[in-house]
Amino acid sequence: MKLKFIEMLVATATFMFRGIGRANSVKGLIFASITFLTRSIALGLMLPLILRDVVASLSSSPPDTRLLNQSLMSLGILAIAVSASEWLLRPFWNSMALGIVGIKNRIMSRASPGGSDSKDLIGRLVSDVDFVIWNSSSSLTVILPNLLMTVSSLAAMIQLSPLLGLVSLSIVPPLLATTEYYVRRAEEARNVERSFYSQSIHFAERILNGGRGDLPGFQTSLERWLTGILRLIHYDRVFWFSGLAFGSSLPFTVLWVGLGELNQGRLDTGALAGSLYASVNYSLALVNGFWGLCMLGQSLAAIKRVEALSKAWGGS
Numbered sequence: 001m002k003l004k005f006i007e008m009l010v011a012t013a014t015f016m017f018r019g020i021g022r023a024n025s026v027k028g029l030i031f032a033s034i035t036f037l038t039r040s041i042a043l044g045l046m047l048p049l050i051l052r053d054v055v056a057s058l059s060s061s062p063p064d065t066r067l068l069n070q071s072l073m074s075l076g077i078l079a080i081a082v083s084a085s086e087w088l089l090r091p092f093w094n095s096m097a098l099g100i101v102g103i104k105n106r107i108m109s110r111a112s113p114g115g116s117d118s119k120d121l122i123g124r125l126v127s128d129v130d131f132v133i134w135n136s137s138s139s140l141t142v143i144l145p146n147l148l149m150t151v152s153s154l155a156a157m158i159q160l161s162p163l164l165g166l167v168s169l170s171i172v173p174p175l176l177a178t179t180e181y182y183v184r185r186a187e188e189a190r191n192v193e194r195s196f197y198s199q200s201i202h203f204a205e206r207i208l209n210g211g212r213g214d215l216p217g218f219q220t221s222l223e224r225w226l227t228g229i230l231r232l233i234h235y236d237r238v239f240w241f242s243g244l245a246f247g248s249s250l251p252f253t254v255l256w257v258g259l260g261e262l263n264q265g266r267l268d269t270g271a272l273a274g275s276l277y278a279s280v281n282y283s284l285a286l287v288n289g290f291w292g293l294c295m296l297g298q299s300l301a302a303i304k305r306v307e308a309l310s311k312a313w314g315g316s
Contacts, residue, residue: 015306020095020133031090032088035088035145043149048156100130103129107309127194127197135302142292149285160274164254167254178290185231185235186235196222199221
């Protein structure tokens with residue numbers, strides 16, 4: 001059976017490359033990657049190690065002021081690097097905005113009104129294109145930093161304690177299964193929502209232009225739109241209930257296993273403190289990263305709607 005989230009990743013990448021352009025997509029991705037790589041190394045890898053050194057410097061008698069001062073200086077450098085990295089995201093968002101304009105211009109240049117359901121055309125062009133680009137780019141800014149934070153936090157835990165790093169991998173399979181379930185259900189719900197949102201725009205325009213007889217159609221569209229949104233809200237809660245349950249259980253597991261290692265002399269206090277901090281970062285980043293995939297999955301229905309419109313009007 002083909003995994004739905006794999007189909008979603010391929011469809012999104014194809015749409016973005018075609019719509020925004022391969023060069024602009026790669027350029028934006030490079031800047032975003034540098035930004036989030038800087039943050040993940042600083043907060044996911046370096047911060048737990050600095051925390052270990054702070055604990056070690058304060059635990060010695062007398063306190064190791066040299067190590068403590070080095071740690072505080074390192075914290076200051078990390079803060080500057082993380083803050084300055086925000087400006088690297090500007091080219092990424094600029095490319096997304098330019099992409100929306102380009103896609104709409106290309107579709108309208110081939111427009112042949114009357115070839116599709118007219119109640120749905122305006123929404124596909126005006127709303128769905130924006131939804132795909134902004135939702136996909138926002139999802140990427142959730143997935144990428146959390147993926148990098150997950151990897152760097154896991155690397156920190158493995159460096160501090162290979163056993164605790166192995167324990168942290170245990171929550172990946174259930175989160176993956178939850179994400180696959182969400183993406184499958186969200187595509188169906190979002191397709192209903194997008195379709196009837198488009199129709200509500202069509203009927204609202206007709207009503208405002210004097211077509212009072214279209215009020216029942218408008219009300220029906222809103223009711224069907226609400227059905228789709230309520231289903232999405234339900235699936236959101238399913239994911240977050242499961243994700244928070246798995247994610248919040250990890251630090252307790254790491255602490256329990258870590259205390260056993262500490263009592264047997266295989267782990268020191270500083271390493272346990274750093275591992276516990278890293279496990280919190282890791283679990284939060286992992287859950288949020290999978291949520292980014294869920295967000296991206298909501299674009300799949302809109303991508304198919306826009307592509308169907310483009311093909312109907314002679315596009316590829």
